[in-house]
Amino acid sequence: MCLGIPGEVVEVLPDRPELARVKVSGVRRAINVGLLADDPPRPGDWVLIHVGFALSKIDEEEARAVLRFLEEIGQAYTDEVDALKQSMIE
Template sequence: MCLGIPGRIVEVTDTENCLAKVDVSGVQRTISVRLLEKDLPQPDDWVLVHVGFAMAKIDEAEALLTLAAVQKLGDAYQDEIEAFDSSSIV
């Protein structure tokens, strides 16, 4: 199962290549924000992350509600966090 999970932008690591470090439930990874290049997220912005891409900006309230909901999925949530933890963009 693949989920879109809210993550908070920690830093924009490469503006030219549209890369940013995001924190998803304590796991930090570099993701592509290219799909949002017309309105690049900045540190502390929340985004919906799916397969290494920020799909949309979301507000903090929506992010926290979504995180609470997906955490209730139990194993599916843990599987997604483990997959995110083991992935990387080079």
């Protein structure tokens, strides 16, 4: 099962504006935000992440609701967070 998981943008990398560092359930990773070039995220924004790419911006209320749902479904969410921990976009 492939999921999109919400993450909070912590910073946009100054030397690589197509990358942002996000926080997902305590994990911090660089993700590609190039798909959101028309409305780039800023620190504090929430994005929906899949396979290291931000697919869309979402509001904090929606992000928290999705996180609660994902935590309830268990293993699929755990697998997605584990995959995020192992991903490295440089």
